[in-house]
Amino acid sequence: MSDEDRYREQAVSWLALIWGPVFALVGYLTELIGGGPRHGLTWIGVGLGLALITLPWAYARRRYLTVRVTRLELWQGREALPLGQIKELDDVGTPVGARVLGGGWTVPRKYDELPIRLEDGTVVLAWAKDVEALRDALNEVRGSS
Template structure:
């Protein structure tokens, strides 16, 4: 898959988030150095390390379980990969107007990525598979993924 062109990608989390906790501790250190005689060297260093450690775990999990990658051959959603050739139709977005709140069939289908539901701050995209089954793909920018998927599926026909 390394030589395939990536058409759509969402990493799940960015490594730059790792710097926020230690940056706040450095800011607290600067404030303590400039305002008073007591500087909490050990506590600030410990908290910087703890914050970086907890953030590292969260970023690693998000990059593994909530990342999305689409190539011409496959759609990877977290830990699950779906062959694009298995997708029959990219279903239109669900619209609710005129008091119609009945969920579409694909909105209750299995979620890709070995997850129990669509991850937070992501939006579902309905897919009908070749065998007639329904699944939900998801992304933060669902419109971009939907259009890229529709283009790739149309090429495969």
């Protein structure tokens, strides 16, 4: 979390890139212990291949599923909502057809929604894995402004 971030949810860590190489290492060690033929170059290729196919997945999740609250904005994926536009966070109902922040059609899977009433009266849906922590961070930052 940077100095400017008041709240941050990262969708995935870059450590996910080591899953493939670790899997390949376990496979190679299994061959060593088993005493059969050893395929060291093949396991290196498997580890690199799995890391390479994990790279775009991790990049996309970090880019489109990160939630941040700074002093001035709520970031949902690539979309920023200035905190000055937020009118109400508590007891806001979710109308049918409310726009989802971040550019998606729906709230991402495994995320909960937080309806937010804006100054112009519209309701948008923010989302986070921990909605209460997001609401608390937004209330804290808006209260200190």
